[in-house]
Amino acid sequence: MGASEGASEAFHRFLRRVWQRDIRPLLSGVQADRRARYARAGGKAAAAAGLLLDGALRLRGRPFTRFLTVMGSSLGAIAPDVFEWDLFARLKPEQRSAAEGRVERAARELPDAEALALFELSPSATRDDLRSAWRGAAQRWHPDKAPDEQQRAEHQVRFLTYQAAYERLTEAFDEGRLPI
16 A cells, blocks of 8 residues: 555655754754765765866866865755655654654644645545545554664654644544535
C-alpha cells in the first residue's frame, strides 16, 4: 500500500513549511557543523575536477580550478539546509522531542482545507471518509511498522502529523464546520 501522490505532496508542502519556520532554528548548531563539512568536501572535489580540466586544456591561471572550487564550496554549504530524515533521526532526544512537538502543533493549526488535503479528502467528505482515511494513514505510518531505526523517524513525524490533523478535523465535524 503506497502513499498516494496528492497526500504525499500535501505532506511535503506542510513539512517544508514547518522545517523552514519551526525546526531549522532548533538545528543551527547541527547544521553549522554539517555545512562546514559539506563545504570542505564540495570544495575539494570541485578543485580536483578543476585541476583536471585546467591540466587537460593547458590553461594558465587555473580558471576552472578557482571557479569550481567556489561553486563546490557554495553548493556544499547549501546542502544541509534541505530537510533530511537521517538528520532528524540523529537529533539528540530533547531536540527530537521539541521538533516533534512543533510539527504536531503546526498540524493542529492547519486550516481545514489543508488538513483534508493531507488525507486526500474533499471539503464535502463525511466523517466516515475521514475515519477510513485516518485508519489507512495510521496503519501505513505507525512508528512500529518502520523497517529500521532510520525510517522510524519519518514514520513518527508522519504519524504525529496525521494524528493531529485527524483530531483537528474531528473537532471541525463536531463544531459543524465540516462537511461543507
